[in-house]
Every structure is written in structure tokens, then in C-alpha cells.
Amino acid sequence: MGTVNIRDARKSYGSVEVLHGVSIDIEDGEFVALVGPSGCGKSTLLRMIAGLEDITGGEIHIGDRVVNDVAPKDRDIAMVFQNYALYPHKNVRENMGFALRQRRVPRADIEQRVTEAARILGLEHLLDRKPRQLSGGQRQRVAMGRAIVRDPNVFLFDEPLSNLDAKLRVQMRSEIKELHQRLKTTTIYVTHDQIEAMTLADRVVVLNGGVIEQEGPPLELYDNPASLFVAAFIGSPxxxxxxxxxxxxxxxxxxxxxxxxxxxxxxxxxxxxxxxxxxxxxxxxxxxxxxxxxxxxxxxxxxxxxxxxxxxxxxxxxxxxxxxxxxxxxxxxxxxxxxxxxxxxxxxxxxxxxxxx
The missing domain is CATH 2.40.50.140 (Nucleic acid-binding proteins)
Known part of the structure; x- marks a missing residue:
């Protein structure tokens, strides 16, 4: 099951607490966006779910397991980063299948998964190219393809569109939403862009200063902001x-x-x-x-x-x-x-x- 349950999660760096007891329940197959201004703690929370940051207090459940002390590779998650994190000396096919080869998945299974992910993302004609030969949008698709082939319970996206120009961001938003509708994998998406959060997510969680200001369906936050902060943050203009x-x-x-x-x-x-x-x-x-x-x-x-x-x-x-x-x-x-x-x-x-x- 791809449920994620966060219970009173806290994070401190020395004497400075940056997350003050955050609790969120994410259902299997749900698309949840964590949104807020700089320094609100959303990327820190995502990295705690991924296991890239230690949790200071509280619990994080993925499925029926508490994963506080579980290594990232054993959490059954796949993460897409802002900077793509592709191997420059490997082609698209090798980048997408690398994690599976590390797990010693049979070669035929790797080829099948990579081919299917490439078909979904429109990368079939690019499988033999190196990252330097790809556009920004194509590199981001490869990063998503690398996550798809792992067939995880949870996708984690950390500001995946920040490096793209405005027109390409709009196109990639549509592609990410279509991808989620097709795969129905639980997705947690971090962004500072409230338009991305509103257009992509089933539910938006607005963070401010390490606490949740409000959470709910996008239009609920837009129509009925619970605080002056949410009212000011959600909406453009x-x-x-x-x-x-x-x-x-x-x-x-x-x-x-x-x-x-x-x-x-x-x-x-x-x-x-x-x-x-x-x-x-x-x-x-x-x-x-x-x-x-x-x-x-x-x-x-x-x-x-x-x-x-x-x-x-x-x-x-x-x-x-x-x-x-x-x-x-x-x-x-x-x-x-x-x-x-x-x-x-x-x-x-x-x-x-x-x-x-």
C-alpha cells in the first residue's frame, strides 16, 4: 500500500527547530503538494520521508511500516530531484535502468520496464542519447522514467520544474498530471509555486514557518482560506x-x-x-x-x-x-x-x- 502517515514530525538543527510537529495522512494513490515560501520546511519534510534527513521527533509511516530508521533504498520510494541527477556518461537507457541493475534485476525485466517507461514518456527515440544531447524537458522526463521503472509505492518530487522556462513548465505540469492519472501511484510533490500546487494536486498542504497553515483540495483553499497567510499565498494575481x-x-x-x-x-x-x-x-x-x-x-x-x-x-x-x-x-x-x-x-x-x- 502506498499510504504515507506523518505523525508529529519534528526536525531540529542543533537548537533551531524547523519543523514543529507536522502531521499529514496521505492516502494510497493520492497526489499531495507541499507548498510554501522559502524556509517553510517543505523540502526538509520531503527529505525526511525519503530518508535523506534524520527525523528528530515523531514517526513516518510508509504503508504499514514505521520507516524512521529504515535506509532510503529500503523505503520503496523513488525521488525526482530538481537537478535531474543523471549520469552524464550513460545514455538514457542506462540511466533509466541503473537502479534496477544495482538490485540485480534480470536483464530482460530491465529492458521491458525501461521500454515501457520510455513509451509512456515519449522517450523511445532518445534511448541511445547522452544527457548532454537532451533538452531540459527531455532530461526531466528521463529522471521521471528512472523513477517509474522502479515501480515504487510512493513518488517524491522535489521542485522538479524549477530549472525549466515558463512555457516548458506548463507543458511538464500537464505531463506529470497525466502520468499520475495513468499510474495512480501515491505522489508527494514539493514546490514553491502555488500555481503548480493548485493545478497538479488532489490536496494541497500549505506550510509556513514549520507548521501547517491549512490543507485541503486546491479550490477549497482558494475559496475558503483559513488565515491571512493562506489568502495571500494562494492566488495569482x-x-x-x-x-x-x-x-x-x-x-x-x-x-x-x-x-x-x-x-x-x-x-x-x-x-x-x-x-x-x-x-x-x-x-x-x-x-x-x-x-x-x-x-x-x-x-x-x-x-x-x-x-x-x-x-x-x-x-x-x-x-x-x-x-x-x-x-x-x-x-x-x-x-x-x-x-x-x-x-x-x-x-x-x-x-x-x-x-x-
Whole structure:
């Protein structure tokens, strides 16, 4: 069984604790993405599952075994790294079959598995080439093929697309998702890119500072963020935030005295709040929150408008095209169920960067 159960996992480097009791249950065949900003601990957690990092506290179960003290080669996992980790002097066929040869798998079985993996990944015509003769995307396919031939219970992906250009990343995302749908092998995927996490995974686990902020299906996190951090991290362009005092449960008063009527009151009776609205949930209306347009960015299928609302920079995403011009005043509104209310707090800096933990 390809289940992975993480129980109160902790990791310390000396006196510095980087994972503070993380618990996750991953079902057989599930695709789970670990996502978060630099230093949140997601790569450290993946390496602990793989056995490349010792676990300081807690337990990691793969199938029905506790693997805390099991060597990486005996965990029945296969890992795909960011840098491909291919042998430059071996061709594609030899790279893909190397781990099987180390296990003394019969030559005929190796050939069969390599041929099948190459067919799945579209590498049949490249089997005799060396890594230097391949593009970045082809090298990544070879790295995935090397994992596939092992027929593991669990695939581990550590930022596998970080070295690819934007167009190729989109293509490889689709190929990885199609591969999982075909093989149905339990997959744990680490990325700093929330778009990758949202598009690939059955379930997304958002990490921040060594703890889980929220986990659930991608659209659940998008529609119902449990914290200001998740609201700021999930979504591109990011959510807009306005902080102020709630008056009579219906009006948000900003720091400069601007009063914004809210379609929905605060269910918890808080006096100072942060209101969040996603760019695509703003609507241009005749009556609403007044904002002055500063930048208009048309892309053809949609237009992004940057405006100032009572001193706050907000972004509005309009489907199609608009006649709005810089310097104009527009009025913004949003449906009540699309306005998010949080406790007042500084909006976290969650720029997407590579993980260093």
C-alpha cells in the first residue's frame, strides 16, 4: 500500500527547530503538494520521508511500516530531484535502468520496464542519447522514467520544474498530471509555486514557518482560506487586502477616514478587521468603492487594472477588454460571499522563491 502517515514530525538543527510537529495522512494513490515560501520546511519534510534527513521527533509511516530508521533504498520510494541527477556518461537507457541493475534485476525485466517507461514518456527515440544531447524537458522526463521503472509505492518530487522556462513548465505540469492519472501511484510533490500546487494536486498542504497553515483540495483553499497567510499565498494575481475598523457591522473605515460599505457584516463581532477580495471578484459598477486607475494592462483575453483605493493599491481582473484609462475614477463592488474577513494583522510577505530548507 502506498499510504504515507506523518505523525508529529519534528526536525531540529542543533537548537533551531524547523519543523514543529507536522502531521499529514496521505492516502494510497493520492497526489499531495507541499507548498510554501522559502524556509517553510517543505523540502526538509520531503527529505525526511525519503530518508535523506534524520527525523528528530515523531514517526513516518510508509504503508504499514514505521520507516524512521529504515535506509532510503529500503523505503520503496523513488525521488525526482530538481537537478535531474543523471549520469552524464550513460545514455538514457542506462540511466533509466541503473537502479534496477544495482538490485540485480534480470536483464530482460530491465529492458521491458525501461521500454515501457520510455513509451509512456515519449522517450523511445532518445534511448541511445547522452544527457548532454537532451533538452531540459527531455532530461526531466528521463529522471521521471528512472523513477517509474522502479515501480515504487510512493513518488517524491522535489521542485522538479524549477530549472525549466515558463512555457516548458506548463507543458511538464500537464505531463506529470497525466502520468499520475495513468499510474495512480501515491505522489508527494514539493514546490514553491502555488500555481503548480493548485493545478497538479488532489490536496494541497500549505506550510509556513514549520507548521501547517491549512490543507485541503486546491479550490477549497482558494475559496475558503483559513488565515491571512493562506489568502495571500494562494492566488495569482494575489488577493487585495484593506484594513480598517468595522462600524455597525456594515461599514469598514480605513486609516484615512474613507468609509467603505460592506455587503456583509462580520460574523464574529470583531472591531478591527482586514477585508480581502480577489482581483477577479471585483466588479466595475456605477455605485461602489471609488478608486483611481493608475495602470491598465490588456492581455487580450483579460485586462488587469491597478488602482488606488483610499491609499491602498488594489488589482482588478476584468474578463475581455475595457475602455478604462489611467487617471479615471472607477467604482468597485464585490458579491457578499466573495468578500473575506480576517483579524487585523500585517499582510505577510509571501513572494514565491525557491525553498532553502
Amino acid at each position: 494575489p488577493m487585495n487586502f484593506l484594513e480598517g475598523d468595522l462600524v455597525d457591522n456594515t461599514c469598514l473605515v480605513l486609516s484615512d477616514g474613507t468609509r467603505l460599505e460592506l455587503p456583509a457584516g462580520d460574523p464574529k463581532g470583531r472591531s478591527r478587521i482586514t477585508v480581502g477580495v480577489r482581483p477577479e471578484h471585483f466588479e466595475l459598477s456605477e455605485n461602489g468603492w471609488p478608486a483611481t486607475v493608475s495602470v491598465v494592462e490588456p492581455t487580450g483575453s483579460e485586462t488587469q487594472i491597478t488602482a488606488r483605493l483610499a491609499g491602498n493599491v488594489v488589482r482588478v481582473l476584468v474578463r475581455g477588454r475595457t475602455a478604462v484609462r489611467p487617471g479615471e475614477t472607477i467604482h468597485l463592488s464585490a458579491a457578499p460571499d466573495l468578500i473575506h474577513i480576517f483579524d487585523a494583522a500585517p499582510v505577510p510577505e509571501v513572494a514565491e522563491m525557491e525553498d532553502v530548507a
